[in-house]
Amino acid sequence: MGQQGDFIQILRERGYAVDDLCQPFNVNGPSAHVDITTGTTVFAIKYADGVLVAGDRRATAGNVVMYDRTDKVLELDRFSVMAIAGVPATAFEMARILEHSFKYYRRSQLQDLSFEGKLRALSTLLKNNAPAALAGTGTVAPIFAGYDQLEGCGKIFFYDILGAEFEAVEYAVSGSGSSTIRGILFYMNRWGSGPVAGMNEEEALTFVLRLMTSAAEFDSATGGVDAQAQLYPVVKRISPEGVRNIPAERLKSLFSEKVLNHV
Numbered sequence: 001m002g003q004q005g006d007f008i009q010i011l012r013e014r015g016y017a018v019d020d021l022c023q024p025f026n027v028n029g030p031s032a033h034v035d036i037t038t039g040t041t042v043f044a045i046k047y048a049d050g051v052l053v054a055g056d057r058r059a060t061a062g063n064v065v066m067y068d069r070t071d072k073v074l075e076l077d078r079f080s081v082m083a084i085a086g087v088p089a090t091a092f093e094m095a096r097i098l099e100h101s102f103k104y105y106r107r108s109q110l111q112d113l114s115f116e117g118k119l120r121a122l123s124t125l126l127k128n129n130a131p132a133a134l135a136g137t138g139t140v141a142p143i144f145a146g147y148d149q150l151e152g153c154g155k156i157f158f159y160d161i162l163g164a165e166f167e168a169v170e171y172a173v174s175g176s177g178s179s180t181i182r183g184i185l186f187y188m189n190r191w192g193s194g195p196v197a198g199m200n201e202e203e204a205l206t207f208v209l210r211l212m213t214s215a216a217e218f219d220s221a222t223g224g225v226d227a228q229a230q231l232y233p234v235v236k237r238i239s240p241e242g243v244r245n246i247p248a249e250r251l252k253s254l255f256s257e258k259v260l261n262h263v
Contacts, residue, residue: 035062036061037059037087037089038060039091039175040174040178040222041056041173041174041221042054042072042085043083043178044083045197046170046171046196048199051238055084056072057072058221058223060220060221068223068229069231070088075236077112078112078243080102080118080145080243081243082094082122085142085143085175086139087137087138087139087140094140101113114150115151122142122159126163130161143159143172144156155167156168157172158172173185177221180215180219208235209233227252227260230248230252232255
């Protein structure tokens, strides 16, 4: 058995649901109606200094708000993140498997897994999850973003639920609020004051907060920003130095100065 097989066995021994991602499901859907918990909205944009990846905090089941503090932008290693839209239970398990897989490769091979290898690993998990996705019980439509150390640039990829990957030139969006955000991004790049890729960090972060607020205005499943409850989107920055969290205090300041009070 090769190293990959050994690693999968380690995951099984430690209780990770690797095999559950491959189990056959009834393609006609769940036998009984259940409101499955889902999460939206996530997006990634390129700006002057790298890539910003953002996700709102809301998880819903039908018309019920299940949780308003969900982290949908998950750091997989020093140079890559996965932003999740869909069923959190499946997405969190995928993220845990990828995180351990990347760590196992780095420790066993004494080097990081290539950017291409990371893309393939996520694609494989989504492909294995296809029966559950088609049955409507495990749909995940993630965005993968990271810094490609070999090519020296930040990259954004998005996937369909069967594992097909697509590279985004400027931005990628996923989740029920994505149609609003995609429309604004298209307008900004075509007729705005300048392309989003040319924004500095303060401009880009302000734009992220405005995008999330706009999505929440038209989509009840998107949490947006709740300043009274101190709830702001999770935003991570990807640059040559790796993945960094944008502190909530900075988002709070920008939201107050550039979103609420901007005329």
